[in-house]
Amino acid sequence: MAKKKIAKAKSKVKVKPKAKPKAAKAKVKAAPKKVAAKKKTAKAASRPVAKVVASALPKVSSKPWGKDGKALDGVRVLDFTHVQSGPTCTQLLAWFGADVIKVERPGSGDITRGQLQDIPGVDSLYFTMLNHNKRSITLDSKSKEGMTVLERLVKTCDVLVENFAPGALDRMGLTWERIHSWNPRMIVASVKGFGPGPYEDCKVYENVAQCAGGAASTTGFLDGPPLVTGAQIGDSGTGLHLALGIVAALYQRKRTGRGQRVLASMQDGVLNLCRVKLRDQQRLAHGPLKEYTQYGQGIPFGEATPRAGNDSGGGQPGVILKCKGWETDPNAYIYFITQAPVWEKICDLIGEPGWKTHPDFAKPPARLPRLKQIFERIEQWTMTKTKFEVMNECNALDIPVGPILSMKELAEEQSLRETGTIVEVDHPTRGKYLSVGNPIKLSDSISEVERSPLLGEHTDEILTKVLKFSPREVAAIKASGATGQAPKAQAAE
Ligand code: COA
Secondary structure, three states, X not given: OOOOOOOOOOOEEEOOOOOOOHHHHHHHHHOOOHHHHHOOOHHHHOOHHHHHHHHOOOOOOXXXXXXXXXXXXXXXXXXEOOOOHHHHHHHHHHHOOOEEEEEEOOOOOOHHHHOOOOOOOOOOHHHHOOOOOEEEEEXXXXXXXXXXXXXXXXXXXXXXXXXXXXXXXXXXXXXXXHHHXXXXXXXXXXXXXXXXXXXXXXXXXXXXXXXXXXXXXXXXXXXXXXXXXXXOOOOHHHHHHHHHHHHHHHHHHHHHOOOOEEEEEHHHHHHXXXXXXXXXXXXXXXXXXXXXXXXXXXXXXXXXXXXXXOOOOOOOOEEEEEOOOOOOOOOOEEEEEOOHHHHXXXXXXXXXXXXXXXXOOOOHHHHHHHHHHHHHHHHHHHOOOOHHHHHHHHHHOOOOEXXXXXXXXXXXXXXXXXXXXXXXXXXXXXXXXXXXXXXXXXXXXXXXXXXXXXXXXXXXXXXXXXXXXXXXHHHHHHHOOOOOOOOHHHHHO
């Protein structure tokens, strides 16, 4: 594996663990050693692979938590991603310690650098918030010299991640066969809109995936059109899926020594996240979905899982209710769940103690046809409080509720700053901006958020220090224009 190289000039936001991660420590201590190995059953003994992996583990580190490198130290990634889905994945890998080298088209780079720009001439927040902790090299992959550099990158990296339109990588000349012949250990990971099938050649963006993956048909209100959600489940969601596939492939490579292809299609990713809706589709065959509000309203179900408004997805009925100030504040609302085990506390809280024993309300099945009436009564109570007052009073009684938090409130939330989920990053041309840090916290691999690279910022460093091209070779590559506009004298030749 390649050696980790961190660009020094980057701003860093370190997120330190608050307390000693006891659970993780306990786990290490509890790891089975030789005694447990003796108790192996005949079945377990027939698994030589597991034995090899276990015995290959190094000595338990005695370094302080978070001070023994990063989870993906030593993994080098050829990042051929653009827009959102692919960059989400490689940003996660970078946060876990991988050395991510982003290959960008000379002159323009990732198209998002210039999209939704809030400050003219400055990398957009769209780009900066998806490309932390990476290095950037500009390279025309369609030129002869560009391909020479790419070949060396393939031979030097452990993973290639791309989310080009279907066939684009092949058209560039980077077929799986060619990559595999250059570097049989390389993992080639792709995001595509669709998996193999009738739509495999289609270009896909976020909302197309939300529609094709089942999210839109099940989002919105019964009497309204399908809706897309603000959460980028098609792009960022698929990036997350791909990252898991890559880490799994890296783990398998430890045993097999060879790379493999990893495919995460956006339709598959969205459908995976809509799993419960496919569950409901099948439940429909056995009768109405009683936890859906439409059941209590006597509205018949059709052939497909309907849009359920804000109904709870599980067996614990819930909806969004107005709170004090809703007339002027679009986010003065709370999600309220009438979880069965705390039903009696809810009755007392809203001033309906009689419902605790009333046959129409005491038991969950009796409540299902009356959910509208029940939530209207609860809303009379929530409207007398702010969403945070409701949150505090309910949480004290173990009643699950969730305030509708605006992006403004989240940006200002101190606890999210303290955990590194919201970070302030400094950028040479933009100045300070807020970003979302690594949402996945590892107790022994602490994420440090570094600003996104400027276009081609690390071209020289990568050509010389990573790929070990000689000064003469670097000069020839540059003169060809493969890394950007060729110097005038040579370009004219
Ligand atoms: N040097 C030279 N050419 C480069 C290059 C480089 N460094 N980087 C990219 N290109 C070329 C590609 O080879 C391709 O050329 P070709 O069409 O002649 O083969 C071209 O740039 C455009 O790439 P493409 O991926 O088709 O971009 P697009 O802007 O037309 O489409 C998407 C964008 C997102 C719709 C498409 O990439 C896609 O469907 N991706 C898969 C699904 C996905 O990830 N979608 C979510 C995006 S958030």
